[in-house]
Amino acid sequence: MRMRNKPWAGPELDACPFFIRNPQQQRGAWHDWFGNGNPLHLELGCGKGFFIAGAAPQNPGINYLGIDLKDVVLAPAKRKIESAFDGAPVDNVALTAFDIERLALIMNERDTVERIYINFCNPWPRPRHKKRRLTYPTRLAEYKKLLSPGGELWFKTDDDGLFHDTIQYVKDSGFMISALTYDLPLEPLDGVENFQTEHELMFREKGIPIKALRACPIG
Template sequence: MRMRSKPWAKPELEACPFFLRHPEQQKGRWHEWFPEEGAIHLELGCGKGYFIAGLAPLHPELHYIGIDLKDVILAPAKRVIEAAFDGKPIHNVALTGHDIERLREIMGEADQVERIYINFCNPWPKPRHWKRRLTYPTRLEDYRMLLAPQGEIWFKTDDGPLYRDTLRYFEEAGYEVYWTTEDLHADPCSDEITVMTEHERMFSEQGIRIKAAKARVLPRKE
């Protein structure tokens, strides 16, 4: 879908203290970017920022990095996050623009991440495009490099085929799926995974059930 131009987006992001224009310069040093020590939680495809906005103010002990591709997406995310903090200083959020397919360009093994969130990524339904999915086994191998021991991936989607394929991808890539649901908002689970993104709210209002899974990385077999 073509994004409508937002002339205000670039200058507003450039003035934002928690936006990084050149994330490749931070590779291997993401923990140093935050003023205090804490585990990093990474959202791949943060969209308009509602998920991070729902978590970061409640968890000042954690550091949240949101990655998406374009300023026209990240600038609204910046505003949503600022509104969630209600005028309070924002020290535990970083937003940056980059192609997630090239995640290795901006993050390395030294940037250990406790948890990765993948919310409502493109399902790429045609088989010839499956390798582009953010949960495809080759991508999961890239994420393994970043995840701390016992690090986790939390995944949400409205797409049934992607959900079922992703459960298989996790197993193929050496992850343990320890929790699943095919109807998230009818499930008694009440932790952070229930924080809604903008797409999630739209799908839920249409009566579409949200599928979700949690997986942890397993040690490589010798």
């Protein structure tokens, strides 16, 4: 879906202390940017920030890095996150605009992450486009380089085809599935609270079940 232009988005993000304009300069040094030694959680395709706005204020001992492609999306995310902190300093969140398909240009093995979230990514249903999926095996190989020992990939989608294929992708890529559901409940799953995204709220209103899995690299 085409996003409306927001002339205010760029200047407002540039003035935001938790927005990074040139993420290539942070490659290998994301932990230094936060400067607190806390574990890092990465959301690929953070959209309008609903997930991080829910998770970050409740987990001050975790650093969150949200990546999406354009200012027009991240500016509303910045506002959503600030609102969730209700005037308190936003000191465990970083947002940046970059093409997730080129993630290796802004992160490397020194940027170890405890958890990677992929929430409602583009399903790319046509066979010739499937290599662009964020859960495709070539992507999973990149994530394995970033995940710390015991780190996990958390994935949510409304798309049946993408979920079915992703289950096979993670198995083929040397991940073990630790939790899987075809109808994610609102209450905690295995004791883990579910922070909803804007897409999840929309799909639930339409009665579409949310599919989810957690997986960790083997070995």
